Amino acid sequence: MSERLSGKKALITAAGAGIGRATALAFAHAGAQVLATDIDEGALASLAAEHSAIATQRLDVTRADETAALVKAAGPFDVLFNCAGYVHAGTILDTDDASWQRSFSINVDGMFHLCKAVLPGMLERGKGSIINMSSVASSIKGVPNRFAYSVTKAAVIGLTRSIAADYVARGVRCNAICPGTVKTPSLGERVRALGGDETAHWQSFIARQPMGRLGEPAEIAALALYLASDESAFTTGTTHVVDGGWSN
Numbered sequence: 001m002s003e004r005l006s007g008k009k010a011l012i013t014a015a016g017a018g019i020g021r022a023t024a025l026a027f028a029h030a031g032a033q034v035l036a037t038d039i040d041e042g043a044l045a046s047l048a049a050e051h052s053a054i055a056t057q058r059l060d061v062t063r064a065d066e067t068a069a070l071v072k073a074a075g076p077f078d079v080l081f082n083c084a085g086y087v088h089a090g091t092i093l094d095t096d097d098a099s100w101q102r103s104f105s106i107n108v109d110g111m112f113h114l115c116k117a118v119l120p121g122m123l124e125r126g127k128g129s130i131i132n133m134s135s136v137a138s139s140i141k142g143v144p145n146r147f148a149y150s151v152t153k154a155a156v157i158g159l160t161r162s163i164a165a166d167y168v169a170r171g172v173r174c175n176a177i178c179p180g181t182v183k184t185p186s187l188g189e190r191v192r193a194l195g196g197d198e199t200a201h202w203q204s205f206i207a208r209q210p211m212g213r214l215g216e217p218a219e220i221a222a223l224a225l226y227l228a229s230d231e232s233a234f235t236t237g238t239t240h241v242v243d244g245g246w247s248n
């Protein structure tokens, strides 16, 4: 078994499904103690059954009070992976105030509160790695019908660079991951929500991929594992694109 994260304690949001789940498993297999959080307690229970190093707790990232209480009780952490995110579909003209606020609440405010809660423990011990989930659909590449999502994911890059700059001399690193299209349960839900011919919708996602396929959650988890480990000790304030060449 690889021990790339031996001795590290990691907190992961939205670990019940998709990229967060794959990352929780990758971290645990690499020797970390993982606290996997999500709003879906059934998904957390099945995840915990997969590896003894994974503990779970319900956490809604939009609840700053829940975040503060969890970190106070379970911290300090060596690694924070802010994975939770919400995709609102539509142009600026399709985006009402509620959708705009929900996008910011989950994608940005949640990350702000998680970072703020976890940072003091990291600074006290002079070490830590924060990994934030952005997307290629942000400042990397304009993508149609992803207005609110793209704005929030661009904000994640600003948040990441700012934290990295503030704490670069104090042992805390902060990096962002920008995936392209990854085959996760929520992508399946979005395809079903489009209605009509599901196979044709999948084909249209695949058709825009130069590699002719979508990404797998484990391929994003592999990057998160690198950023969590000391192998990336010289890396901070970066945005890592992992998109099968989509934005190239």
Ligand SMILES: NC(=O)c1ccc[n+]([C@@H]2O[C@H](COP(=O)([O-])OP(=O)(O)OC[C@H]3O[C@@H](n4cnc5c(N)ncnc54)[C@H](O)[C@@H]3O)[C@@H](O)[C@H]2O)c1
Pocket: 013, 014, 015, 016, 017, 018, 019, 020, 037, 038, 039, 040, 043, 059, 060, 061, 062, 083, 084, 085, 086, 087, 106, 133, 134, 135, 136, 178, 179, 180, 181, 182, 183, 184, 185, 186, 187
């Ligand atoms: N799938 C993709 O193609 C893709 C591409 C680029 C970026 N991303 C980003 O990766 C992250 C994970 O996406 P995914 O597709 O793997 O997973 P997903 O969207 O399916 O979500 C995974 C989990 O998030 C949980 N969740 C929802 N609201 C929550 C909340 N308020 N608090 C805590 N947990 C909550 C769900 O219960 C679910 O288990 C998101 O930030 C997403 O924007 C995904």
